[in-house]
Amino acid sequence: xxxxxxxFLAGNVFSIAALAPTLRDETSKVPLGTSLPSLTIGxxxxxxxxxxxxxxxxxxxxxxxxxxxxxxLLRSPTDVAELVxxxxxxxxxxxxxxxxGAD
Numbered sequence: 359x360x361x362x363x364x365x366f367l368a369g370n371v372f373s374i375a376a377l378a379p380t381l382r383d384e385t386s387k388v389p390l391g392t393s394l395p396s397l398t399i400g401x402x403x404x405x406x407x408x409x410x411x412x413x414x415x416x417x418x419x420x421x422x423x424x425x426x427x428x429x430x431l432l433r434s435p436t437d438v439a440e441l442v443x444x445x446x447x448x449x450x451x452x453x454x455x456x457x458x459g460a461d
Contacts, residue, residue, distance in 0.1 A: 370418025
């Protein structure tokens with residue numbers, strides 16, 4: 359095991375501990391513009407750590423990404439189901455592009 363693996367794990371454990379109060383507080387509101395990029399970064403870092411055989415770092419990063427995902431679902435001021443429905447409505451009503459030369 360590399361010592362760097364433990365350092366990254368410690369950083370992720372600290373992040374999880376810092377995020378726990380936000381997850382527990384029902385009045386907390388975290389915008390999706392914060393939580394979704396953080397979720398993505400956690401999963402990307404976790405995957406990268408796995409490819410370098412840094413198992414503990416990968417586990418910590420993936421868990422941090424998972425916590426951000428829970429925050430996105432539970433603590434967003436925008437209802438996620440409503441957001442998905444609005445994306446579906448906008449894609450259904452978007453005008454279809456004409457193929458080139460169809461004029």
